[in-house]
Amino acid sequence: DYGPFDNATQFRLLDHFYGRSDTHSLDALDDLISVVRSPGPSGSFAADDGWHQSAVDIPLPCTHAKYRSEGDAPKFTVTGVIHRRLLPLVKLAVQDPESHLKHVYHWLAHRRFWIPPSSRTAPASASTPTSSSSTSAPPEPIPPEPIRIYTDCYNSDAMLEAEAAIRKKPRVAEDPPDLEYAVLPLLLWSDATQLSNFGSASLWPIYLYFGNLSKYFRGRPTEFLAQHLAYIPRLPDALKDFYMATYGRSPSADDLKFCKRELFQQIWLLLLDADFMHAYEHGIVLTCGDGVVRRIFPRIFTYSADYPEKVLIAALRPLAYCLCPRCLTPKDRVSAAGTKSDERWRARKRQDTKALQAKILRARKNIFKGFSLTGKRVTTWLNAESLTPIQSAFSTRFLEHDVNFYDMLAPDLMHEFELGVWKGVFTHLMRMLAEKGDDTVEEFNSR
Known part of the structure; x- marks a missing residue:
């Protein structure tokens, strides 16, 4: 009985209005009622907004469990992958x-x-002047040399090279001669986020910006230019039960690590679907918001993330022998950072090649032949470049287009400097000041 209210909904609305805060207004209550009564899909991930819920399969490895191929191994299905399709998102924007x-x-x-x-x-x-009364003309100024400046993707060498590569390709036969061909730079971001100081609530979003908009627009929160693309789920606890039922034992820490890395790559394979890859190769004709019809070629320019996610994207072992996701500088050369020898080491960039894919494939075959994830039959193929037995989705999709996906892992100022190197250096400086005496930190603050 919810008397004097007719039902539970009325009771909860009025309880929320009178019992939760003394700052609510009648207008706010009317707005809340209109939201509750509004027709159509509800929730933040409505299908009308382009959201989908999909599932991906993860092959489960187990030491001593032998299969003819990876395809014959048992697979665990991870459901509830909330995402939007990449190409319709591009079209919409x-x-x-x-x-x-x-x-x-x-x-x-x-x-x-x-x-x-x-x-x-x-x-x-x-x-020499011919007459003492004549005055010499003022010297002419030397015109200064123009200085090139870089502000955004659209005035970078990468954009110029991408545009030149498109113009070298033969035009589509059906296109009129005045149809404009244009590059659409995609700037990807992802960041696993803890939502509360207490508890385990977390979120792992993937979102993108369009690089042909100025950073001064993209940097305004009020413009809402970050396009949410997907939310990466955690490995469900049901995986352990499925593994136990399949193999008769619990998965090891290495098994779970393999599954987590594989889940990330399978989600990106889902996002980089056939429609997007067709548009990547052949372009897609769109009538842009300014009314001009163009053939748009989407290109992924950067993927910004913190270090743990970068090694996940690149399918590398974190802080291993070659710890950088962009070059092959060994760990014992990190102390030489900034020196001339460091420049030579940094020139040894990581390259995605067919040979590299073959190494990873060979290691994966041995895993599903029953060899240990940490055994020599697996790590022998991988340790020299700190690889993991995971095939990056970006390598799978883009190697055939002569794209070295390691180059898109751009340095991230916030994670690598403001919250990384600089934060550590500044904290150490504060400790040194504190050791000097009680007033040094206050003196530093006053300065």
């Missing part, structure tokens, strides 16, 4: 005629220069 930013997209790559003010003058002429 590019074609929006109501966007107030539709005329500020930079569709053509270019170089940008700054001409500094003239401050130097040419040397005076050595000729």
